[in-house]
Amino acid sequence: MWVLCLATLFFIGITHWAYRWRNPSCNGKLPPGSMGLPLLGESLQFFTPYTSSDIHPFIKQKMERYGPIFKTGFAGRPTVVSADQKFNNLIFQQEGEMFQSWYPDTLNKIFGRQNLSSLHGFVFKYVKNMVLHMFGPEGLKRMLSELEQKACTTLQHWSCQDTLDLSDATKRMIFELTAKKLLSCDSKETLESLMNNFNSFMEGLISLPLNIPGTAYHKCLQGRKRAMKTLKSMLQEKREKPRKEVSDFFDYVVEELSKEGTPLNEEMALDLMFTLLFASFETTSLALTYAIKALSDNPSVLKKLEEEHEGILKGREDPNSGLTWQEYKSMTFTFQVINETIRLANIVPGIFRKTLQEIKYGGYTIPAGWAIMVCPPTVHLNPTIYEDPLSFNPSRWVGMDMSPASKHLMGFGGGIRFCVGADFAKVQMAVFLHNLVTKYRWRPIKGGNIVRNLGLRFPEGFYVRIMEKDASKWRPIKGGNIVRNLGLRFPEGFYVRIMEKDASKTPLNQVVNHSSLC
Numbered sequence: 289m290w291v292l293c294l295a296t297l298f299f300i301g302i303t304h305w306a307y308r309w310r311n312p313s314c315n316g317k318l319p320p321g322s323m324g325l326p327l328l329g330e331s332l333q334f335f336t337p338y339t340s341s342d343i344h345p346f347i348k349q350k351m352e353r354y355g356p357i358f359k360t361g362f363a364g365r366p367t368v369v370s371a372d373q374k375f376n377n378l379i380f381q382q383e384g385e386m387f388q389s390w391y392p393d394t395l396n397k398i399f400g401r402q403n404l405s406s407l408h409g410f411v412f413k414y415v416k417n418m419v420l421h422m423f424g425p426e427g428l429k430r431m432l433s434e435l436e437q438k439a440c441t442t443l444q445h446w447s448c449q450d451t452l453d454l455s456d457a458t459k460r461m462i463f464e465l466t467a468k469k470l471l472s473c474d475s476k477e478t479l480e481s482l483m484n485n486f487n488s489f490m491e492g493l494i495s496l497p498l499n500i501p502g503t504a505y506h507k508c509l510q511g512r513k514r515a516m517k518t519l520k521s522m523l524q525e526k527r528e529k530p531r532k533e534v535s536d537f538f539d540y541v542v543e544e545l546s547k548e549g550t551p552l553n554e555e556m557a558l559d560l561m562f563t564l565l566f567a568s569f570e571t572t573s574l575a576l577t578y579a580i581k582a583l584s585d586n587p588s589v590l591k592k593l594e595e596e597h598e599g600i601l602k603g604r605e606d607p608n609s610g611l612t613w614q615e616y617k618s619m620t621f622t623f624q625v626i627n628e629t630i631r632l633a634n635i636v637p638g639i640f641r642k643t644l645q646e647i648k649y650g651g652y653t654i655p656a657g658w659a660i661m662v663c664p665p666t667v668h669l670n671p672t673i674y675e676d677p678l679s680f681n682p683s684r685w686v687g688m689d690m691s692p693a694s695k696h697l698m699g700f701g702g703g704i705r706f707c708v709g710a711d712f713a714k715v716q717m718a719v720f721l722h723n724l725v726t727k728y729r730w731r732p733i734k735g736g737n738i739v740r741n742l743g744l745r746f747p748e749g750f751y752v753r754i755m756e757k758d759a760s761k762w763r764p765i766k767g768g769n770i771v772r773n774l775g776l777r778f779p780e781g782f783y784v785r786i787m788e789k790d791a792s793k794t795p796l797n798q799v800v801n802h803s804s805l806c
Contacts, residue, residue: 312366315646316653319368321350321359329361337741341632341678343665344740347371351666357650363392367659371666373673375649377695379641379662380703384408389705390642390659394497394505398489398512399566400559405705411551412704415560418544418552419708422469422537428715429613431469435716436611438465439723446754448765451733453749454580459573462716466568470561471522472536478518485515486569512562519561523554537564564709571635572713574744576720579629581750582680584732589625589682594725596621601726611722622718623690624682629717630699632680634665635744639701664698730754 310323324330333346342348347369350358356371370376379387389405396406407415421427442461446452463483467473473482488511497505526542533539541557544550583590600615601607639662647654654660669677673696674684689696700707707713724730735748767780 312655314653314655316648317651319357319359319652319654320354321369323359323361323366325361327364329364329367331362334362335742337739339737339739341669341738343663343669344637347663347666356666357652362659362661363394365392365659366655367661368654369661369663371663372650373667373670373695376662376667376698377702378649379660380701380705383641383703383705386644386647387641387660388644389640391640398508399563400516400555402553402556403559403563404708405563407556411556414551415556416708418540419537419560419564422540423709423712425711428711432613432616432715432719433610435465435719436723439720440727443723443728443754447728447756449754451751451753453735454752455573455577455735455746455750458576459569462573462576463565463569465716466565468536470537470564471519472538473522482515482518482565483569485511485518486566487511489515489566490570515565516558516562519558520554523558523561537561567707567709572709572716574635575626575629575633575713576717577746577750578633578738578744579625579717579721580724580730580752581732581736582629582632583625584730584736584752586680589680590725592621592682593625593721597722597726600722611719616715616718619718619722621682622721623714624685625721626714626717627685627690627697628680628682631668631674631697632678633744634668634699634740636699636701637665637740637742638663639698662698667696667698727757728754729757 312318312323322330324333330346334344336344336346338345343351350360350369351371357368357375359366359368361367370379383389388408391399391405396403399405404412404415404419438461442457446457460483463486464479467479467482473479488507490508490511499506499509523538523542526538527545530542530546531539538561541552541561544552545554545557583593596619600611600618603615641660641662643654643656643658643660645656667673671677688694691697695702700710700713730752733751733753735746736750737746737748739745739747765783767778768782769778769780771777771779
């Protein structure tokens with residue numbers, strides 16, 4: 289009998305719990321919507337992949353049914369999704385007063401409890417200023433020539449390959465560059481180890497949070513663990529043997545850690561390094577790959593971009609001089625291309641906050657402690673803001689607010705939480721595009737299909753062939769040494785690449801042993 293009573297009480301408790309989840313209490317009128325299953329909410333619907341460039345089908349369906357502000361359940365928490373431009377602006381402007389940066393516990397576990405998005409108040413401003421010391425305008429001016437050198441050597445290397453997966457190659461290029469600026473890391477073994485760990489990390493980042501061996505989420509956590517072990521070892525080495533002059537961001541971190549009364553601690557420093565490496569590893573490389581794909585699909589845009597950069601070269605007294613900061617700032621159409629890339633790529637599909645107090649907006653009441661998800665794609669693809677929003681049209685930005693922190697463009701967030709690496713990403717993209725379109729051509733070979741799953745992916749890669757613009761009919765590759773022994777010999781052969789003069793076309797042959805052609 290007592291078993292039946294316990295079962296009845298358990299059933300009543302579960303039923304009451306489920307009812308309270310589906311019908312949360314509120315001192316006013318909650319936004320419309322549905323909460324989904326207890327704890328799980330409607331998280332599975334958010335994770336559903338899709339292949340269009342439009343708004344996520346789940347979000348779009350909810351907007352059509354409930355309007356631009358609706359409630360749902362996400363990651364076990366009551367959540368309000370905002371596609372309302374004015375409400376989004378209020379959320380960003382009232383950071384620390386009405387709203388606070390928040391992300392699900394599963395993401396905090398991945399990025400670290402002391403990562404930049406989890407810091408608040410004075411500590412957040414302190415760490416943000418540390419990053420801006422390295423990646424603010426003055427720091428970027430100093431590293432401009434280094435960025436261009438990396439772009440030049442990378443493109444030269446790519447042009448010697450038959451094909452390459454651009455989505456993977458750009459990831460490697462930007463990661464190596466950022467690792468050098470952050471860690472002064474030139475060791476191929478260390479870079480390869482960190483790259484592999486971040487690959488494991490990325491495979492499970494967008495997955496169900498099941499920390500069971502064999503699952504993607506478990507592999508993600510293991511990848512983070514190994515990467516953090518490497519970073520901690522490097523930090524300890526720098527603390528034991530500090531340099532007299534600051535040459536990378538880690539040196540600056542060590543210097544700050546040694547100061548009396550600093551709010552920075554070792555865990556915070558390591559989580560910061562991990563987050564900055566992640567941003568370089570994934571977001572900027574995806575944006576650059578997307579931009580090159582979009583240029584491939586829109587020849588008229590590519591032609592206009594080429595004209596702008598050829599004009600920069602013609603305006604130089606010394607045609608062989610490097611890119612200057614003034615030239616970078618003059619790239620009007622390039623910035624339009626970058627803005628359009630950010631708008632359409634929608635690499636960051638959601639920006640999270642939580643309410644610090646009860647919020648009343650638009651006739652609705654949002655209780656304190658609820659999560660808020662600002663949805664950038666709903667603004668970026670709004671036809672009342674952007675005509676024909678799914679088309680890649682950089683010229684649409686003429687006369688519009690070009691600031692990456694405008695209320696119409698939220699790819700880098702907004703308010704005081706505006707991404708500290710935004711300018712660094714823009715400079716990298718602009719410098720790379722400058723060298724690409726002035727010196728090289730490319731031809732898509734295969735892949736390039738996009739899948740979106742709370743982010744942007746190229747599941748089949750994006751394979752291209754990079755070729756120099758002024759390529760002659762052939763290029764020596766290796767060999768060519770002559771030995772004379774009662775005659776003329778090429779004992780190692782003479783390998784060349786044969787190409788049509790219009791290097792945008794397919795090479796006649798990949799690599800040929802020229803000495804054996806006869």
